[in-house]
Amino acid sequence: MTTEDMEALAAQILSALQGALSDGWDQIDAFHKSQSEKLTRQAALLVQIRISGELKDSPEMFDFMIEQLQDKVENFAIAVANLTVLTLQNAWNASVEVIWGAINAALEGASLPALPIPEGR
Template identity: 55%
Template sequence: MAESLNAIAGEIAEAWKQELAEGWDQISSFHKSQTKKISKQAALISRMRTSGELRDDDDMFEFLMEQLEDKIRNFAIAVANLTALTLEKAWNASVGVVWGVINKLLKGAGISAVPIPKL
């Protein structure tokens, strides 16, 4: 029985590892792309403000800064959502393994399968 438990634990760990790795790849790629765009926009606004183009145009400067703030907020929300999606996929993989084992044993005993829980 201990070997079976170790095998199940190994399957769960592997499922989490795979889902977290895939999720991290997506988050990392998105992060790199967005931070590059955000930093370029920040540099552009700074140059425009210091070069004189926006030196005396406080309204436009504030407008551009608000846009940048919104962009960063939306970026953070998107990363949080991607993280939540990754964790949900890991959860689904875990319960898939555990409920799969349970349902296999139940089926072998002639008992109806139990539904896989949703997160």
């Protein structure tokens, strides 16, 4: 493999990674913005309810509403973590596709069998 071939392969790997990571980030960012706005509105509403004294005779109801918000925040964090893992998996797959594609093209050019593409981790 020549220096030019290696530079071209490195550029292809970088391009594949950038594409996968950019797509993933766009999904995370859109989800984050949407959910953050909803959580903010819910938190503001709870503050307003508390300050106004609307539930002063029902602290259990206020506690219940706070627990619901806590659950939503936890689910939000889990969803962001899952989207992040999916993004990293897609970056792995994109890199492997480029690298193993180049290896197998060279092997097949030498009349050798192709290597199996590794499965995601």
